Amino acid sequence: MSRTVLDPHQVEAHNATRAADVRADYDALGEQLARRGIELDAIKARLAGFAVAVPSWGVGTGGTRFARFPGPGEPRDVFDKVEDCAVIQQLVRCTPTVSPHFPWDRCGDYRELREHAAALGLGFDAVNSNTFSDQRGQRLSYKFGSLTHTDAAVRQQAVEHNLEVIEIGRQLGSRALTVWVGDGANFPGQQHFGRAFERYLESARRICAALPADWQMFLEHKLYEPAFYATVIQDWGSSLLAAQALGEKARCLVDLGHHAPNTNIEMIVARLVHAGKLGGFHFNDSKYGDDDLDSGSVDPYRLFLVFNELVEAARSQGPDFRPAYMLDQSHNVTDPIESLMTSAIAVQRSHAQALLVDREALAGWQDANDALMATQTLQRAFHTDVTPLLQMLRLERGGAADPVGAYRASGYRARVAQVRPAAGPSSGIV
Numbered sequence: 001m002s003r004t005v006l007d008p009h010q011v012e013a014h015n016a017t018r019a020a021d022v023r024a025d026y027d028a029l030g031e032q033l034a035r036r037g038i039e040l041d042a043i044k045a046r047l048a049g050f051a052v053a054v055p056s057w058g059v060g061t062g063g064t065r066f067a068r069f070p071g072p073g074e075p076r077d078v079f080d081k082v083e084d085c086a087v088i089q090q091l092v093r094c095t096p097t098v099s100p101h102f103p104w105d106r107c108g109d110y111r112e113l114r115e116h117a118a119a120l121g122l123g124f125d126a127v128n129s130n131t132f133s134d135q136r137g138q139r140l141s142y143k144f145g146s147l148t149h150t151d152a153a154v155r156q157q158a159v160e161h162n163l164e165v166i167e168i169g170r171q172l173g174s175r176a177l178t179v180w181v182g183d184g185a186n187f188p189g190q191q192h193f194g195r196a197f198e199r200y201l202e203s204a205r206r207i208c209a210a211l212p213a214d215w216q217m218f219l220e221h222k223l224y225e226p227a228f229y230a231t232v233i234q235d236w237g238s239s240l241l242a243a244q245a246l247g248e249k250a251r252c253l254v255d256l257g258h259h260a261p262n263t264n265i266e267m268i269v270a271r272l273v274h275a276g277k278l279g280g281f282h283f284n285d286s287k288y289g290d291d292d293l294d295s296g297s298v299d300p301y302r303l304f305l306v307f308n309e310l311v312e313a314a315r316s317q318g319p320d321f322r323p324a325y326m327l328d329q330s331h332n333v334t335d336p337i338e339s340l341m342t343s344a345i346a347v348q349r350s351h352a353q354a355l356l357v358d359r360e361a362l363a364g365w366q367d368a369n370d371a372l373m374a375t376q377t378l379q380r381a382f383h384t385d386v387t388p389l390l391q392m393l394r395l396e397r398g399g400a401a402d403p404v405g406a407y408r409a410s411g412y413r414a415r416v417a418q419v420r421p422a423a424g425p426s427s428g429i430v
């Protein structure tokens with residue numbers, strides 16, 4: 001039995017006043033779905049296998065290039081971050097893993113960190129390397145790139161950092177390395193597109209070769225920032241080319257924020273599935289660019305459409321189809337724990353709605369070229385309020401009927417604010 005951060009009796013008391021309503025709503029939803037030929041308990045059983053990882057960097061307050069406004073009780077180190085993640089998991093019960101970032105999450109003893117997490121019922125998901133910023137005392141600068149730098153010594157340093165992160169990940173029980181590089185150019189002509197890509201492949205090959213047998217390497221693309229004119233791995237095309245060149249262990253990771261506005265991300269998902277190269281996701285939402293807003297807060301229909309492709313893929317690909325689901329958001333104006341809980345539930349909700357799509361009917365409408373009925377088939381699933389299903393799943397697992405309500409009632413933030421010193425105002429993106 002793992003230790004819980006919040007008093008379980010408090011969560012039980014919170015649930016006790018809501019359980020009867022949840023049951024009644026669940027039964028009503030079950031009746032509604034039964035009329036559509038859907039068995040709610042079977043959907044619940046499928047949804048039970050769903051999990052999304054919490055990014056360690058997400059539990060700290062984020063910021064923009066202009067400012068960062070710290071919140072109270074921010075985690076001091078990776079141990080505090082894991083504790084915050086445990087609060088999230090205790091209340092939502094679909095976030096059993098943490099995705100750490102290095103060197104941000106460096107610590108003296110990774111065995112101790114792993115045990116600390118395990119004692120709280122948490123494991124570790126993909127480890128992330130950082131060669132997009134210089135660290136104190138770093139020998140060579142990444143100002144002009146890392147894995148693709150023109151200087152072999154800088155590339156070597158960046159490769160070695162990734163190897164170190166793999167080693168840390170091994171100690172933490174992780175099974176994947178996510179690599180995002182900011183390498184690129186700010187001016188036309190600054191960089192030779194072909195040679196930079198070749199250098200990326202050469203470096204990435206060395207990283208891939210160092211992966212343990214059961215590991216994967218996720219290549220994360222992003223169209224701009226910090227390189228504003230061109231980014232070496234800027235789109236899913238470059239990512240797929242690289243993943244294909246690198247072989248079996250390399251897969252593409254889709255961060256929803258890393259595309260131009262209006263890009264059809266769900267179609268990218270379908271293409272990567274087709275190529276057998278979809279590795280995982282960083283979920284977030286956006287209005288203009290890489291806004292890192294809370295998942296499902298701006299365009300929940302897009303999130304649903306992504307899951308529609310994923311449910312379809314799970315059907316066609318079988319049990320081996322298991323992309324890594326992670327959140328990657330920046331919380332500038334909210335309590336990060338509240339945002340992450342809400343986002344995890346938003347992603348879970350999209351999955352649940354996608355499970356309700358009548359796929360046989362959809363295929364029929366598609367074959368008959370009945371555009372209206374095809375799209376209505378999707379809308380019908382999307383417009384189904386699956387809240388009672390998500391609540392019931394949480395109640396059955398000891399989570400909270402209303403995670404934000406239970407969290408606020410627990411007084412956790414005020415409590416940790418007393419022991420975690422307040423950070424001063426600062427700038428920088430997290």
Ligand code: PSV
Pocket residue numbers: 057128180220222255282290328430
């Ligand atoms: C880059 O924008 C990114 O999406 C990558 O996943 C980074 O590792 C993360 O954000 C943290 O800055």
Ligand code: MN
Pocket residue numbers: 180220255282328
């Ligand atoms: Mn990301």
